[in-house]
Amino acid sequence: EPEVTQxxxxxxxxxxxxVILRCVPISNHLYFYWYRQxxxxxxxxxxxxxxxxxxxxxEIFDDQFSVERPxxxxxxxxxxxxKLEDSAMYFCASAVDRNGNTIYFGEGSWLTVV
Amino acid sequence: xxxxxxPEKLLSVFKGAPVELKCNYSYSGSPELFWYVQYxxxxxxxxxxxxxxxxxxxxxxxxxKGETSxxxxxxxxQEEDSAMYYCALHGxxxxxLIFGTGTLLxxxx
Numbered sequence: 001e002p003e004v005t006q007x008x009x010x011x012x013x014x015x016x017x018x019v020i021l022r023c024v025p026i027s028n029h030l031y032f033y034w035y036r037q038x039x040x041x042x043x044x045x046x047x048x049x050x051x052x053x054x055x056x057x058x059e060i061f062d063d064q065f066s067v068e069r070p071x072x073x074x075x076x077x078x079x080x081x082x083k084l085e086d087s088a089m090y091f092c093a094s095a096v097d098r099n100g101n102t103i104y105f106g107e108g109s110w111l112t113v114v
Numbered sequence: 115x116x117x118x119x120x121p122e123k124l125l126s127v128f129k130g131a132p133v134e135l136k137c138n139y140s141y142s143g144s145p146e147l148f149w150y151v152q153y154x155x156x157x158x159x160x161x162x163x164x165x166x167x168x169x170x171x172x173x174x175x176x177x178x179k180g181e182t183s184x185x186x187x188x189x190x191x192q193e194e195d196s197a198m199y200y201c202a203l204h205g206x207x208x209x210x211l212i213f214g215t216g217t218l219l220x221x222x223x
Contacts, residue, residue, distance in 0.1 A: 004157075031209065043158070043200060043213040056210060091158065098209045099146070105158040 002026045004106035006092050012112045013082055021077045021109045023092030032075045033093040033103070034067065036060070043091065049075065082113045116141050118203050120214035127191050128222050135186040135217045137175075137201030146204040147177055147184040148211070153197045161199070162186070171195070191221045 005024045013019050025032050034046040047057040049067055066078045075094075079086055092106040117140040127133055139145060147164040162170055164177040164184060175186045184201060201214040 033210070035211075035213075042215040043202075043211075045210040045212065048209050050209075099204075103160070103211060105150075107157040 004092055004094050004104050006106035006109050008109055009107065010110040010112070012114060015084060015113055016081050019079045019082055019111060021090050021092075021111070023075045023077070023106055024073055025075055025092070025094030026104055027073075029094035029096050029104075031095040031098065032069070033095075034077045035091040035093060036088040037091065038088040046077075082111075084113050087111060087113045116203060116205055116212050118201050118212055118214035120201055120217050122217045123215070124218045124220065126220045126222060129193055130190050133186075133188045133191045133195070133219065135199050135219065137184045137186065137214060139182050139184065139201075139203050141203055141205050143205060147175070148202045148204065149173070149175055149184075149186050150200040150202055150213075151197050152200065158200065191219075193221045193223055195219060196221045
């Protein structure tokens with residue numbers, strides 16, 4: 001069964017550093033998402049991406065965050081200048097259409113900001 | 115406002131006992147409700163969706179619009195059911211899932 005893959009599985013970075021989290025969505029999917037989960041808290045929506053542009057973003061997704069689909073296969077989340085509170089598990093997801101039942105998640109990337 | 119509430123952080127039961135994981139939602143339109151499961155160190159996986167009215171791994175969930183609930187049930191818990199369970203809502207024009215805080219199900223032998 002096709003899967004959404006994410007790299008790295010775990011990254012430790014110093015506060016103020018830039019971080020890029022990478023995702024390879026399922027190949028025929030058209031909708032892409034990033035969610036995050038701070039330890040002990042709920043999974044939160046960050047951003048959705050369709051047709052090479054952001055379709056929706058949450059209040060969390062401020063100017064420090066950006067997403068890109070640089071080469072038609074990868075989908076990246078960049079945090080420009082990391083803060084301690086950015087420490088979380090970041091999940092990439094993809095879907096073939098807008099129906100919630102077709103959203104597939106990656107295994108997540110643990111980001112620890114020290 | 116759209117919200118999903120899972121009141122129990124932890125539910126501990128013995129093998130063979132019935133399980134009910136509670137989920138309540140707040141949504142003004144007609145929501146789509148889902149249950150996701152996350153086994154230890156694995157990805158979030160879709161377990162159930164209300165529109166299909168299916169039973170997966172013995173789990174069922176019925177959408178009760180009057181009580182705005184979508185509780186997950188299983189008559190006889192198994193040890194392999196131990197995992198984190200998330201209720202999620204997908205609503206209308208917005209193309210995103212809204213998750214509850216999750217319930218950790220621990221099935222004791």
